[in-house]
Amino acid sequence: MSAFAGILFCVLSCNTLSIVSEMKHISDLLKQNGLAQKDLAQQVGVTEVSMSRYVNVDRTPRGPILANIARVLHTTTINKILRNEKYIGDALLQKTYTTDFLSKTRVKNNGLVPQYYVEGNHEAIIPKEIYLQVQEELVRRRVVKTSANGKKRSYSCNHCFSQIVICGECGEMFRRLHWNNRGVKSIVWRCISRLESTGLECHARTINELVLQDAVVKAINQMLGDKSSYQAQLQLNIASVIRASQVTSVENIDENLMALQQELIQKAQSKEAYDEIADEIFRLRELRQQTTVDTAARDEQIKRINDLQDYIAQQTTHLTEFDESLVRRWIKQITIWDDRITVELKSGVSIDVNA
Numbered sequence: 001m002s003a004f005a006g007i008l009f010c011v012l013s014c015n016t017l018s019i020v021s022e023m024k025h026i027s028d029l030l031k032q033n034g035l036a037q038k039d040l041a042q043q044v045g046v047t048e049v050s051m052s053r054y055v056n057v058d059r060t061p062r063g064p065i066l067a068n069i070a071r072v073l074h075t076t077t078i079n080k081i082l083r084n085e086k087y088i089g090d091a092l093l094q095k096t097y098t099t100d101f102l103s104k105t106r107v108k109n110n111g112l113v114p115q116y117y118v119e120g121n122h123e124a125i126i127p128k129e130i131y132l133q134v135q136e137e138l139v140r141r142r143v144v145k146t147s148a149n150g151k152k153r154s155y156s157c158n159h160c161f162s163q164i165v166i167c168g169e170c171g172e173m174f175r176r177l178h179w180n181n182r183g184v185k186s187i188v189w190r191c192i193s194r195l196e197s198t199g200l201e202c203h204a205r206t207i208n209e210l211v212l213q214d215a216v217v218k219a220i221n222q223m224l225g226d227k228s229s230y231q232a233q234l235q236l237n238i239a240s241v242i243r244a245s246q247v248t249s250v251e252n253i254d255e256n257l258m259a260l261q262q263e264l265i266q267k268a269q270s271k272e273a274y275d276e277i278a279d280e281i282f283r284l285r286e287l288r289q290q291t292t293v294d295t296a297a298r299d300e301q302i303k304r305i306n307d308l309q310d311y312i313a314q315q316t317t318h319l320t321e322f323d324e325s326l327v328r329r330w331i332k333q334i335t336i337w338d339d340r341i342t343v344e345l346k347s348g349v350s351i352d353v354n355a
C-alpha cells in the first residue's frame with residue numbers, strides 16, 4: 001500500500017469508527033442526563049424504534065434529525081459531526097492524519113504531510129446536500145441579532161416563521177405571541193421593539209399568524225400566475241451567482257501550493273530561512289478551504305434556483321392552503337410594512353403582496 005493509499009484507508013476507517021463512537025456517545029449522554037431513549041425520540045420527533053436504530057448504529061440519522069438530536073442533547077460533540085466536512089463525500093484529507101496505523105492515534109496535521117482534496121473519493125456518510133441544509137439550519141438557529149441599544153438576542157424557537165419575519169419600520173424581528181383578547185384567543189406576531197426596550201421607537205402593526213400564512217400563499221400564487229417573468233428573473237439570478245463566484249480556482253491554488261512546497265524544500269535543504277514561504281502555504285491552504293466552501297455554497301444556491309424553476313414549471317394549479325414546508329423550502333425573509341408584506345425567496349426573488 002502506498003503511503004497515500006494508507007492514509008486514505010485510515011481516514012475512511014476512522015470516519016466510520018468516529019460516527020460509531022459518536023452514537024455510543026449518545027447513549028452515554030442519555031445515561032448522564034438520566035434521559036430515556038424514549039424521551040429523546042419524543043423530543044426529536046422520531047419513533048422509539050428509529051431512535052434505537054440510531055443509538056445502536058444500525059442506521060445513520062438524516063441531517064435534520066441529527067440537528068434535532070444535537071439540539072436536544074446540547075452536545076458540542078454532535079455539532080462537531082455536523083460541521084465536519086468528512087461527513088460529506090468530499091473530504092479534505094489529512095487535516096488530521098494517522099501516525100500509527102495500529103493504535104489509530106490521530107495527530108493534527110501541522111504541515112508535515114501535504115493536504116490532498118479528494119473529491120467524491122468515498123461514499124458520503126451524510127450526502128453533501130443534506131450536510132449543507134444542516135449547516136444552514138444551524139446558522140439559522142444561531143442567529144444573533146444586535147438591537148440598536150447593543151443588546152444581543154438569539155432565538156432557539158423552531159417555528160417556521162421565527163427569525164425571518166422582520167419589521168419594515170425599525171428592522172427588528174417579530175416575535176410570536178399567544179393573545180387572549182377578552183376570551184378570544186389568537187396567535188399574533190409583533191415587533192420586538194413594541195414588546196421590550198430595544199432603543200427604537202416603533203409603530204409597526206401587530207399581525208395575525210393567519211395573515212402571515214396567507215401572505216406566503218399569495219406570494220407563491222403571484223409567482224405561479226406570472227411564470228414567464230419569474231422564470232426569466234431566476235435565470236438572471238443564476239447568471240449573477242456565477243459571476244459573483246470566486247475567480248481563483250482550487251486548481252490554481254494547488255499549482256501555487258505545489259510550487260511553494262518545492263521552494264520550501266529547496267530553501268530548507270540549503271538551510272535558508274523559509275518562514276515566509278511557510279506562512280504563504282498556510283494562507284493558501286486556508287484560501288483553498290474557503291474556496292471549496294464558497295463553491296459548494298454557490299452550487300447549492302444554483303441548485304436552489306433550479307429547484308424553484310422546476311417547481312414553477314411543474315405546478316399547474318394555484319395553492320389553496322398554507323404549508324410550513326413552503327416557508328422552510330423557499331422563503332428567506334418576510335418584511336412587514338404598513339400597507340404590504342414583502343416575501344423574499346432564498347432564490348433572490350422578492351414578491352410584494354397586499355396584506
Ligand SMILES: [Zn+2]
Nearest residue numbers: 167170191202
Ligand atoms: Zn419595529
